[in-house]
Amino acid sequence: MKFFDSDSGFSRFMNALFDILYVGVLWMVCSLPLITAGASTTAAYYAMSKCVRHKTGYIGREFFRSFKENFRQITPLTLLFWFVMAVLSLDLYYVWNQESGINSALFIVLIFIVFVVAGIAVYSCPILSRFHKKNSELIKTAIYVLFRFLPLTVAIEFGFIIACFFFLLVPWAVLVIPGGYLYALSFPMERILAKMMPAVDENSEEAQKWYYRSSQNRNDS
Numbered sequence: 001m002k003f004f005d006s007d008s009g010f011s012r013f014m015n016a017l018f019d020i021l022y023v024g025v026l027w028m029v030c031s032l033p034l035i036t037a038g039a040s041t042t043a044a045y046y047a048m049s050k051c052v053r054h055k056t057g058y059i060g061r062e063f064f065r066s067f068k069e070n071f072r073q074i075t076p077l078t079l080l081f082w083f084v085m086a087v088l089s090l091d092l093y094y095v096w097n098q099e100s101g102i103n104s105a106l107f108i109v110l111i112f113i114v115f116v117v118a119g120i121a122v123y124s125c126p127i128l129s130r131f132h133k134k135n136s137e138l139i140k141t142a143i144y145v146l147f148r149f150l151p152l153t154v155a156i157e158f159g160f161i162i163a164c165f166f167f168l169l170v171p172w173a174v175l176v177i178p179g180g181y182l183y184a185l186s187f188p189m190e191r192i193l194a195k196m197m198p199a200v201d202e203n204s205e206e207a208q209k210w211y212y213r214s215s216q217n218r219n220d221s
Helices: 009-031 035-052 059-096 101-130 135-147 150-169 171-175 177-196 208-219
Strands: none
Touching: 009 035, 009 059, 009 101, 009 171, 009 177, 035 059, 035 101, 035 177, 035 208, 059 135, 101 135, 101 150, 101 177, 135 150, 150 171, 150 177, 171 177
């Protein structure tokens, strides 16, 4: 039946769905120690964007190549992130149980800080997957993107909260949510990263790399 042919729409959809779930499972397994969550997220975004979105390379190979390449750099930032979020969580818990107006204002300030820290974490991994930057430059760039595309940042973080809430209601969805979230994130994120890439000669070797070709295709469409 043509319905099940390898070139049919159904087959392409199922292959894409399997790839999305595969990236999500790789992310989940490699993030279990928590300290590897940064390297795992960077690798998962890289594999999702390159292999799933733009059909270049093999998922497992690209995932673990990116994981090994960025592990040493991103792990200290991951540890710092967990520490800061733990401190902020304790502060929020303490302030939440207070009743004074000053503490209510402090609660809003803490929520804003959590928003910024989470935004830095969200953007740092895709940026690192595409560019070679020192950690200080990486954080600065993430902060710039966070506020430059503020509505998108709000949508991304709100989507993450919804995903976590859905996972609490349906635990087995952990097999679906990570890959689906990363796939959805790659659409706006690829446009942002394309704007950050320097212009190159269209006949150069750099212009033939997958992320420049995909960027040119989007600009032509």
